[in-house]
Amino acid sequence: MALTQSGSGGKNSGDARTRLLDPSVLGSLSNLELVAKMVVEGFVIGLHRSPKFGFSQEFVEYRQYADGDDPRYIDWNVFARSDRTVIKRFLGETNSHLMLLLDTSASMGYGSGGVSKLQYGKFLGASLAYLSSRQHDAIGAMLFDDDVIEYRPPTSKAGSMQGVIHTLDAAQASMGTDINKPTSRFREHIKKRGLVAVISDFYCDAEELLENIRPLAMNGQDVILFHLLDNDELSPDIKQSTLYEDMETGDAIEVEPAFMQKAYREKINKHIAGIKEAANGIRADHVLLNTSEPLDKALHNYLTFREKRG
Amino acid sequence: MTLIGPLFLLGLLGIGLPIWLHRLETQVTERELFATTMFLEPAKKRIHVQKKLKYLLLMALRILFFVLLVLAFARPVLFAPPEAQITEDTTHHVIVVDTSFSMQSEGLFARATDRARNIINNLDDEDVASLYSASTNIATIAPTSDSPESLLLALDTLVPGNGKLDLGAMVTSLNTMIEESQANFVIHVISDFQQTGQAVRFADMIPDVINGRPVSLTIESITSDNTPNWLVDSVLVSNRDTIEVGIRGFAQDPSQRTITLAINENVQQEQEVSLSGESITFVTFENVSFEEGDNRINVSLSPNDALAGDDIRHTVFDNSPPAPVLLLTDNPESLGVTYITAALETAPRGYEVVLQTIEDFDVRVLQRYPWIVIEDIGAINASLASGISEYVSAGGAVLAASGESSLGLATVPVLGLDVGNISLNIEGSNPVTMIDNSHPALADASGWGTVNVRALPIDITNEDRVLVAQAASQPVLIERAIGRGRFMLLTTTLDNTLSDLPVRPVFVSFMAEAARYLSNENLLVKEQVAESFLQLSLAGGASGQVYDPDGESLLSLSATTQAQDIALNKTGYYQVFTLGGEVLVAVNPDRRESDLTIMDAQVLQNWQNVVAGTTSSVEQALNSQTEIATEDAEEREIWRIFLVLLAIIVLVESILGNQHLRVKTGIL
Numbered sequence: 001m002a003l004t005q006s007g008s009g010g011k012n013s014g015d016a017r018t019r020l021l022d023p024s025v026l027g028s029l030s031n032l033e034l035v036a037k038m039v040v041e042g043f044v045i046g047l048h049r050s051p052k053f054g055f056s057q058e059f060v061e062y063r064q065y066a067d068g069d070d071p072r073y074i075d076w077n078v079f080a081r082s083d084r085t086v087i088k089r090f091l092g093e094t095n096s097h098l099m100l101l102l103d104t105s106a107s108m109g110y111g112s113g114g115v116s117k118l119q120y121g122k123f124l125g126a127s128l129a130y131l132s133s134r135q136h137d138a139i140g141a142m143l144f145d146d147d148v149i150e151y152r153p154p155t156s157k158a159g160s161m162q163g164v165i166h167t168l169d170a171a172q173a174s175m176g177t178d179i180n181k182p183t184s185r186f187r188e189h190i191k192k193r194g195l196v197a198v199i200s201d202f203y204c205d206a207e208e209l210l211e212n213i214r215p216l217a218m219n220g221q222d223v224i225l226f227h228l229l230d231n232d233e234l235s236p237d238i239k240q241s242t243l244y245e246d247m248e249t250g251d252a253i254e255v256e257p258a259f260m261q262k263a264y265r266e267k268i269n270k271h272i273a274g275i276k277e278a279a280n281g282i283r284a285d286h287v288l289l290n291t292s293e294p295l296d297k298a299l300h301n302y303l304t305f306r307e308k309r310g
Numbered sequence: 311m312t313l314i315g316p317l318f319l320l321g322l323l324g325i326g327l328p329i330w331l332h333r334l335e336t337q338v339t340e341r342e343l344f345a346t347t348m349f350l351e352p353a354k355k356r357i358h359v360q361k362k363l364k365y366l367l368l369m370a371l372r373i374l375f376f377v378l379l380v381l382a383f384a385r386p387v388l389f390a391p392p393e394a395q396i397t398e399d400t401t402h403h404v405i406v407v408d409t410s411f412s413m414q415s416e417g418l419f420a421r422a423t424d425r426a427r428n429i430i431n432n433l434d435d436e437d438v439a440s441l442y443s444a445s446t447n448i449a450t451i452a453p454t455s456d457s458p459e460s461l462l463l464a465l466d467t468l469v470p471g472n473g474k475l476d477l478g479a480m481v482t483s484l485n486t487m488i489e490e491s492q493a494n495f496v497i498h499v500i501s502d503f504q505q506t507g508q509a510v511r512f513a514d515m516i517p518d519v520i521n522g523r524p525v526s527l528t529i530e531s532i533t534s535d536n537t538p539n540w541l542v543d544s545v546l547v548s549n550r551d552t553i554e555v556g557i558r559g560f561a562q563d564p565s566q567r568t569i570t571l572a573i574n575e576n577v578q579q580e581q582e583v584s585l586s587g588e589s590i591t592f593v594t595f596e597n598v599s600f601e602e603g604d605n606r607i608n609v610s611l612s613p614n615d616a617l618a619g620d621d622i623r624h625t626v627f628d629n630s631p632p633a634p635v636l637l638l639t640d641n642p643e644s645l646g647v648t649y650i651t652a653a654l655e656t657a658p659r660g661y662e663v664v665l666q667t668i669e670d671f672d673v674r675v676l677q678r679y680p681w682i683v684i685e686d687i688g689a690i691n692a693s694l695a696s697g698i699s700e701y702v703s704a705g706g707a708v709l710a711a712s713g714e715s716s717l718g719l720a721t722v723p724v725l726g727l728d729v730g731n732i733s734l735n736i737e738g739s740n741p742v743t744m745i746d747n748s749h750p751a752l753a754d755a756s757g758w759g760t761v762n763v764r765a766l767p768i769d770i771t772n773e774d775r776v777l778v779a780q781a782a783s784q785p786v787l788i789e790r791a792i793g794r795g796r797f798m799l800l801t802t803t804l805d806n807t808l809s810d811l812p813v814r815p816v817f818v819s820f821m822a823e824a825a826r827y828l829s830n831e832n833l834l835v836k837e838q839v840a841e842s843f844l845q846l847s848l849a850g851g852a853s854g855q856v857y858d859p860d861g862e863s864l865l866s867l868s869a870t871t872q873a874q875d876i877a878l879n880k881t882g883y884y885q886v887f888t889l890g891g892e893v894l895v896a897v898n899p900d901r902r903e904s905d906l907t908i909m910d911a912q913v914l915q916n917w918q919n920v921v922a923g924t925t926s927s928v929e930q931a932l933n934s935q936t937e938i939a940t941e942d943a944e945e946r947e948i949w950r951i952f953l954v955l956l957a958i959i960v961l962v963e964s965i966l967g968n969q970h971l972r973v974k975t976g977i978l
Binding site for chain 2: 117
């Protein structure tokens with residue numbers, strides 16, 4: 001089903017929503033949870049009420065309470081009347097889990113505007129966590145660079161969202177990128193089917209990425225790759241020769257404007273295409289995000305992705 | 311300022327070169343962070359011309375280099391204004407401060423500097439002044455200046471010395487030292503005006519007319535009464551164990567003092583003595599023991615009087631044992647032997663005469679003696695002559711006389727000089743007419759004029775130096791250098807038969823000086839007055855090192871190899887080290903400075919009056935104006951300064967440029 005974005009709010013309401021999701025605006029907020037809430041609420045306000053996505057909070061059925069269920073959803077009225085502990089189920093509730101893999105390599109620290117890729121990734125991760133929390137999904141997070149920095153297994157217990165957001169908030173950009181270690185670690189611990197969102201700039205070999213993601217897909221995980229790139233990485237525009245220093249290796253190379261204008265763009269586009277092709281090869285979604293653009297594209301893609309996997 | 315070569319300023323266009331060079335860039339040096347360089351390809355190296363200038367400090371240095379180089383070629387000239395504008399209305403105060411030894415008297419010098427300070431502080435705006443110190447020598451302390459501050463600063467550096475002021479010598483020196491100008495001169499002499507400082511001739515104290523300008527004299531006497539003073543006037547050693555000390559008094563009343571005798575800084579004896587006020591009191595110290603060699607004898611008075619510097623006297627006594635001298639003779643009983651022996655044994659140094667007859671003499675013994683005396687050169691045989699020749703060639707010295715045996719000689723042994731026939735006519739006088747008193751052995755030549763000799767006629771050669779001669783070039787005393795040694799020949803006898811030299815007073819001093827010369831001893835006078843000069847060449851070598859009484863070396867390493875005259879400015883003992891050995895020289899203030907009796911007031915008034923009469927003629931003054939006008943502005947070329955700065959800039963530029971080069975290398 002096609003996703004319809006709000007158009008009834010008029011131009012002004014649409015601008016306001018976009019403004020709320022603008023990374024440069026979010027960057028001025030210090031509380032990541034607040035950012036996530038603003039992003040998601042702003043995004044949701046703009047959507048038509050849709051029973052598909054469970055945001056309407058419309059009741060569907062009762063289900064017998066089982067260990068591990070959040071006691072907040074026990075219907076105490078039913079308990080009072082029938083002495084049974086049941087929990088309410090709402091439309092759109094998936095009872096699945098979402099695992100966020102956030103790349104914290106040094107290259108993620110790059111940002112030509114006000115927001116770095118890592119910050120954008122944090123906003124995105126927090127927003128996804130918030131969104132999933134509303135759908136009662138278990139949420140987990142893993143920070144990695146060339147090793148696993150921090151791992152938080154998925155859980156739907158109270159406070160899990162805050163825990164994930166806290167983990168994301170503490171992320172610092174450093175070292176290089178190695179996608180192998182987080183995916184291996186993830187495979188070791190997660191047996192249950194769920195969603196895996198990898199947030200990275202994917203400065204790695206496409207074939208290597210494919211080899212690392214493939215086992216996840218084979219294991220029943222639905223993988224979505226959020227490919228974050230800065231506007232200057234996508235469309236660099238320099239007026240004179242510039243000596244660029246690699247944020248991960250420290251190597252410096254002097255480049256000419258003509259090269260960045262043409263050859264570089266061809267190379268980066270080819271690389272993006274390679275990543276996308278690798279994702280398609282394992283039926284994973286690839287979402288290219290320009291960090292200068294609002295987050296709604298990412299959220300929209302995420303929901304579409306969820307919808308597709310049913 | 312002006313430029314001698316202004317066309318060179320075109321070179322300033324060269325400044326454009328560093329500016330252009332600093333816009334060129336072969337490599338971007340400022341790094342910019344980028345997420346990854348995995349998609350980047352390095353640019354081909356090429357030279358960029360940037361709008362922005364790089365390395366501004368380096369560029370500034372290079373531009374400065376060009377500017378200085380151009381200016382150095384353009385040769386800028388500064389016109390320095392004369393230090394003080396002097397016109398006919400200017401009064402030039404010549405301030406002369408007495409810094410002689412007597413000014414060390416309690417409170418005297420402070421009063422003198424106060425007086426000088428007062429004169430400087432009261433200078434009019436258009437006045438100038440110059441400051442001089444006057445002692446044995448006159449020195450410029452501050453050149454002509456209209457700045458009281460600089461004059462006062464220079465005045466503060468003045469201290470009293472140890473020399474003697476002679477007002478005649480002072481005025482003569484001032485005549486040559488004072489700069490010529492159109493000013494009216496006022497000479498301020500600030501002194502205690504000792505009677506002993508008065509010139510022998512009153513006229514010597516009258517300054518020349520300075521450039522035809524009026525001169526006046528101001529007597530700035532800083533004392534009005536005769537301060538009583540005693541000094542240790544003399545220290546004489548006799549018989550190597552007795553010291554006689556003379557204490558001179560310049561006072562009305564006698565005084566009770568303790569006299570202390572210290573030898574080599576060890577106090578040996580003390581005596582309580584009542585000193586006469588107006589004459590010399592002699593005090594004898596007996597049974598004094600000396601060490602071998604030079605001894606430092608300090609005799610001091612206590613308690614000190616107002617002039618404490620002369621209450622101690624430094625004396626050097628050489629207690630070396632008598633040196634052996636070989637006397638060869640054919641007749642030990644001759645008068646000549648007696649005269650020679652007596653003269654040598656009474657010489658200040660003291661010699662022990664070893665008498666040997668020629669016929670018993672073993673030539674090998676010669677090497678034991680630094681020098682020998684031969685009473686009669688004609689008495690030696692051929693083998694002895696040969697031995698003596700070898701001895702002299704090896705560094706020995708000989709003083710030979712021509713006795714009776716020499717009269718029949720055809721040639722003089724050793725020297726090989728032809729001998730003529732001697733006239734034995736003893737009538738009439740045969741005085742000495744030529745004396746070479748530049749020779750060390752004849753330093754005291756005053757008695758030679760009365761000597762009558764009948765000399766052996768010899769034909770001298772170019773190798774011979776005639777030291778004493780009679781009329782018609784008849785040599786009396788000659789010297790020849792043979793190898794490393796010296797041979798002195800008297801062409802007359804020493805037995806009072808053909809010459810009266812042995813009975814003349816000059817004989818003893820001649821023998822003493824000749825002995826010192828031939829034995830290579832130093833000729834230094836071991837007692838000197840302060841602010842005199844010491845000739846190192848007299849100490850047995852033209853060069854050496856000298857330590858002053860405080861133990862400070864006075865000569866730099868390079869100066870030790872050059873002949874030097876050393877100023878003896880301090881009192882005490884100077885140690886002189888030369889090739890001739892170590893010598894001690896005692897330095898004391900001039901005794902005349904201890905007499906604090908001041909000049910007669912009438913004499914001072916006359917002096918002032920006479921000087922005030924030395925005024926100029928108008929013509930002279932006008933002539934001087936034209937000369938001075940051309941000297942108003944002094945040209946100073948300053949291109950050398952630029953060369954020095956250039957060298958510094960090149961150095962700094964190299965260091966800075968190297969640093970930038972290192973940064974680039976690091977990137978690549």
